[in-house]
Amino acid sequence: MKLLSQPQILLFSIAILLFITSSSSSLTPSPSPSPSPSSSSSPSSSRSPLLSPSSLPSPSLAPASPPQSSSSPSSSSSSSSSPSSSSPPPSSSISRHLNQTNLNYIKTSCNLTLYKTLCYISLSPYASKIISNPQKLAIIALNLTLTSAKSASKFIKNVSHGGGLTGLxxxxxxxCVEEIGDSVISLQDSIRxxxxxxxxxxRKFEMVMSDVQTWVSAALTDDDTCMDGFRRIKTVVKDLVRxxxxxxxxxxxxxxxxxxxYASTQENLS
Incomplete structure (x- = not known):
């Protein structure tokens, strides 16, 4: 067997060493890449992308208020505690009943007069003051007559001072100015x-009532006498005064x- 020289042995040793080094490096497993935080923290995202947080709708910041119901406890309690608007309180009902009673009294009383409609229209606004009292009814009727007589007297005086009148x-x-003036005085005495x-x-009541009836009758006569002076006149002045x-x-x-x-009512009571 031929012996190798020293340089050949050295080269052969280096070759073996290189072979062993390359073999050991190929057998060593390479390290696996470290998993990403996102894949490790959310395994469900790798399973189903439909359930990813980005695909879900974002919740509203303010919670939705519950729908109000007409049958809620608050509404039912308020409706049960507050009286119905259709049913008036007892005091209002009594007031309306009394007022209707007073109006019926005025209507019944006015049926005794010659001018029923005028009577009711003029007196009905004072139903709460008359309160089915015959004395107050007569006094208010006289006051309304006195107001109308004063207004007529003022108008006729203005006509007389206006000029442009014929002799008649x-x-x-x-x-007419004189007659209406007397009528005003008679009405004032009657009211007093x-x-x-x-x-x-x-006895005194009968005397006073007799005087009042006389004065009011005289006032009615004065009104008729005023118009008698215009019988032969057919002008605008007559129509205005009339x-x-x-x-x-x-x-x-x-x-x-x-x-x-009123007089007959008191006589019946006595």
């Missing part, structure tokens, strides 16, 4: 006496009828 017109207007009448003394005086006369007639009713 001037005389008729002057007489009727307002202070004494019901306890029947509009005022006729209303006064009708109110006076109604007031006299109510005074007579």
């Amino acid at each position: 017109e001037a005389v008729a207007v002057a007489d 006496e009727l307002d202070s009448i004494n019901h306890k003394d029947s 509009q005022h005086v006729v209303k006064v006369a009708r109110l006076t007639s109604n007031a006299l009828a109510l005074i007579n009713m």
